[in-house]
Amino acid sequence: xxxxxxxxxxxxxxxxxxxxxxxxxxxxxxxxxxxxxxxxxxxxxxxxxxxxxxxxxxxxxxxxxxxxxxxxxxxxxxxxxxxxxxxxxxxxxxxxxxxxxxxxxxxxxxxxxxx
Numbered sequence: 404x405x406x407x408x409x410x411x412x413x414x415x416x417x418x419x420x421x422x423x424x425x426x427x428x429x430x431x432x433x434x435x436x437x438x439x440x441x442x443x444x445x446x447x448x449x450x451x452x453x454x455x456x457x458x459x460x461x462x463x464x465x466x467x468x469x470x471x472x473x474x475x476x477x478x479x480x481x482x483x484x485x486x487x488x489x490x491x492x493x494x495x496x497x498x499x500x501x502x503x504x505x506x507x508x509x510x511x512x513x514x515x516x517x518x
Contacts, residue, residue, distance in 0.1 A: 406425065409429075410426060419431065421439050421443070422439050431443055433466065436466060436468070437458075437466075438466050438469075440457070440458050441458040441461075459472050459473045460473040460475045460476050460479055462476070463475075463476025463479075464476045464483060
């Protein structure tokens with residue numbers, strides 16, 4: 404999907420678009436130094452401590468200048484960059500999406516054990 408198609412497809416699919424700062428209608432974006440994942444936690448009032456720990460890890464991986472907020476952040480960034488590369492090599496959006504889901508599920512499980 405192109406960025407121009409985002410709002411139309413989101414409306415058609417009854418989906419919530421995110422990470423699209425170009426469109427003021429999209430509310431789930433980076434907020435200051437915080438990442439979109441943290442915006443989701445805030446807007447949906449999710450309070451699980453492991454999710455907030457994962458939010459810091461994602462922020463460090465995703466937001467330039469925040470790399471040191473969690474020791475796992477640089478590793479997650481490297482994994483994400485590798486997944487994007489592999490997705491472009493295989494030309495399969497589904498395989499990239501599947502790897503992303505696995506990556507964040509594993510990170511969440513690890514975050515739950517570190518209380």
